[in-house]
Amino acid sequence: MTDKKPLVSVEGLSKAYPSPNKGPDLVVFKDVNIALEKGEFVCIIGHSGCGKSTILNVLAGLDEASSGGVIMEGKEVAGPSLDRGVVFQNYSLMPWLSALQNVNFGVRARFPSWSAEQVEAHSKKYLEMVGLSTTMDRKPSQLSGGMRQRVSIARAFATQPKLLLLDEPFGALDALTRGIIQDELIKIWSESQQTVFMITHDVDEAILLADRVLLMTNGPEAKIAESVTINLPRPRQRSNIIEHPGYYKIRNHLVDFLVNRSGELALRESSDNSPVIVDPTDDMTDEPEPTDIKLVASESEQPAA
Amino acid sequence: MMSLNMRATVVALVFLAVLLGLWEAMNQPPEASEALTEFELLMGGADDQARVPPPSQVLALAWQELSNPFYDAGPNDKGIGIQLAYSLYRVLTGYFAAALIAIPLGFVIGMSPLMYRALNPFIQVLRPISPLAWMPLALFIIKDSEQSAIFVIFICSIWPMLINTAFGVANVRSDWIRVAQTHELSPWRTAWSVILPAAAPTILTGMRISIGIAWLVIVAAEMLVGGTGIGYYVWNEWNNLDLNSVIFSILMIGVVGMLLDMALSAVSRLVAYEE
Known part of the structure; x- marks a missing residue:
């Protein structure tokens, strides 16, 4: 130490x-x-x-x-502060926004000076990291529990909080899905430190x-x-x-x-x-x-x- | 096999035919056994009792009225389109004025428990008052029958919108509020980008109830203030003993009310979301 x-x-x-x-x-x-x-x-x-x-x-x-x-x-x-991002068990996605818009929501709050294109490109990068590149335009209600939690994780990582x-x-996911998302979490965590x-x-x-x-x-x-x-x-x-x-x-x-x-x-x-x-x-x-x-x-x- | 919609349409048409058939059959004037007297000819038939006009007559009048809905032949004789336009103008003016006040005020009441408790007694007392009960006071204060009618619409549309907005805002899921907090959104941004979309379906439900009530109330209000509008038209035709026009305007009130509701329902679909 x-x-x-x-x-x-x-x-x-x-x-x-x-x-x-x-x-x-x-x-x-x-x-x-x-x-x-x-x-x-x-x-x-x-x-x-x-x-x-x-x-x-x-x-x-x-x-x-x-x-x-x-x-x-x-x-x-x-x-609360943007320095500390939170992922809740129940995903806490805005149901009226698509997956991409949910991540945009976080990114826009974090980087208010960015242009719409910058925000979107940044969000897409993180959604791709959690393997959601093809389902970005769906609303949370059209996504499975695992996919929703991926969006939530992407939103949290995309805002790049210090903690x-x-x-x-x-907690609410079945064992198979949980395993897959754990792997993704390890990957995204080791990239972002x-x-x-x-x-x-x-x-x-x-x-x-x-x-x-x-x-x-x-x-x-x-x-x-x-x-x-x-x-x-x-x-x-x-x-x-x-x-x-x-x-x-x-x-x-x-x-x-x-x-x-x-x-x-x-x-x-x-x-x-x-x-x-x-x-x-x-x-x-x-x-x-x-x-x-x-x-x-x-x-x-x-x-x- | 026909689709459910097709079958429903067929059944509805059967009901319509039966209904119109019975109505038509039960309201025929009796056959004259002898030649009509001069008096009977003047009165329009050998009928000693007034009858509800049969649908064939109403439809004929409807055709005639709807083919020229905007004619204006003096205060006692205006086309149905003009009368409906007057009513719609009053309803929409009062309704949007109410929305302009009810939705922001509902936001405040929904977000602040203090304001909720402070204003709730007023709402509970004012809400059950029949909107027409305001009419004399409105006439006295405003001194204009036209604007008094609009005020009556305003006062009857405000409550469902106010209460639904407050309810929707107060019951936004705390998770979404916490997401807004952890993203350091300002109160304005939170209200605009989280609470408003979250509460929008509830607000729209209130708006839909309000437009329905406003359309119910305008008929009665126009019967009172007179001059123009579909409510006045119904009453005026009753005074003229023109039951054809009374029945026709009743149907038109229904059709326009349905269209208003459909418009609001289309807007609700735009803001609806599935959890």
């Missing part, structure tokens, strides 16, 4: 709702600290109700925390996409317990990432957290609120690998060569 300041730092963020019957406030999450480096892809996983979406909305400037704040490039986040916030973007903060419920999705996975304990009073480094080489591909020897170590670690420890840790009172940094693969670098895993590993190298 360098001393360089992170792009975004979330400091001591808490959210509480007043309880309806004058009891103590309902604290959703407490003292959440996150640092996002420039160009990093960070996923956050936790059970429903732990406040992931609230954290994302605070980052976006659409919601306010009860205490603590978000600092981006030395300035406190107050209200991209994805709120479970693939965006900083991405993404909520997901899908452990495999997190491992495929993220540099780091933040694990949240169960609410109320949820906190970020661990920051798991995903130490797998890039570019990653859905088809062969599972053959990497570290994959299941990471996966088991994440699943174990969600199934067992997220509840236990929630009950434990701790004074230290910065997440533990974990790398489930760091013990396998020098040790001789068990032979069966070696076999799998070498097999996976052959088709790639």
